[in-house]
Amino acid sequence: MSSTEGTSRNVIPAQLLRGQKALVTGANSGIGRATAIALGRAGADVVVNYVAGREEAEKAVEEITAFGVRAAAYEADVSVEDQVVAMTNRMVQEFGTIDILVANAGLQRDAALTDMTLAQWQKVLDVNLTGQFLCAREATKEFLRRGVVPEVSRAAGKIICMSSVHQIIPWAGHVNYASSKGGVQMMMATMAQELAPKRIRVNAVAPGAIKTPINRSAWETAQAQEDLLQLIPYKRIGDPEDVAHAVVGLASDLMDYVVGTTLYVDGGMTLFPGFATGG
Numbered sequence: 001m002s003s004t005e006g007t008s009r010n011v012i013p014a015q016l017l018r019g020q021k022a023l024v025t026g027a028n029s030g031i032g033r034a035t036a037i038a039l040g041r042a043g044a045d046v047v048v049n050y051v052a053g054r055e056e057a058e059k060a061v062e063e064i065t066a067f068g069v070r071a072a073a074y075e076a077d078v079s080v081e082d083q084v085v086a087m088t089n090r091m092v093q094e095f096g097t098i099d100i101l102v103a104n105a106g107l108q109r110d111a112a113l114t115d116m117t118l119a120q121w122q123k124v125l126d127v128n129l130t131g132q133f134l135c136a137r138e139a140t141k142e143f144l145r146r147g148v149v150p151e152v153s154r155a156a157g158k159i160i161c162m163s164s165v166h167q168i169i170p171w172a173g174h175v176n177y178a179s180s181k182g183g184v185q186m187m188m189a190t191m192a193q194e195l196a197p198k199r200i201r202v203n204a205v206a207p208g209a210i211k212t213p214i215n216r217s218a219w220e221t222a223q224a225q226e227d228l229l230q231l232i233p234y235k236r237i238g239d240p241e242d243v244a245h246a247v248v249g250l251a252s253d254l255m256d257y258v259v260g261t262t263l264y265v266d267g268g269m270t271l272f273p274g275f276a277t278g279g
């Protein structure tokens, strides 16, 4: 079972984020791509960040501009400080400001603990955790500089961190990834506490199993799908749009009083599905 793209895509109010400028990292693929497009559909101007795969980024830009908003593709490695600083400065110059940051870029380098190299550990921490820190820090400087513009949003800025159900579910063979997402949870909550008095809202979205290139092996074969569905009470694998819609909601003033929360978008994966029959 899976929702059709058409039905899940067309539910976004077109003016929800009108006049807002959104930066989405890792937006040339999977969840980031769907999120960038959904933000555009909601009326935001969007910067599509990518580190490799310019063509895909340009295609996303084309899809977004078809909604009558502005979009551009910016290359930057989110784990490299100079590149993040240059990207956010460029966005402020070319788009005027940043209202919404979706810190989405992420990757996996899987290995059993005793086989995991320091390089594999470090790469995942650098991109998944340090990358979000750098982007959040730079976006926050702009939020603080500009302050609240009531005609645009009740908040001075919104940060949505892309976490994972593995911020609370341990994951054998993925100690680097699970640790990075556990870190994202605490980083998000700490930033939320620190920045709320400045009217900056920081929240996270924690996807479960979403069909994207990052987890191809988990849904590619019929057997893999069947195994995966055992872990999902709602009995369907998620679409990138399922996550994108949660991000659009959190970024909007509809959720202006939501601060420091993780929204699980997981079909119930965090409900200990094994206990439905056992325990």
Ligand code: NAD
Residues within 6 Å of the ligand: 025, 026, 027, 028, 029, 030, 031, 032, 049, 050, 051, 052, 076, 077, 078, 079, 104, 105, 106, 107, 127, 131, 162, 163, 164, 165, 206, 207, 208, 209, 210, 211, 212, 213, 214, 215
């Ligand atoms: P994906 O592989 O399709 O997308 C990841 C994106 O991040 C790609 O565009 C990639 O190029 C980009 N990226 C990687 N390193 C980067 C860097 N250094 N700088 C800039 N961009 C970089 O996978 P996805 O599933 O869309 O993953 C997006 C986010 O969602 C990740 O943070 C991932 O951990 C999270 N997530 C995904 C799932 C899932 O089931 N797919 C579940 C939980 C969390």
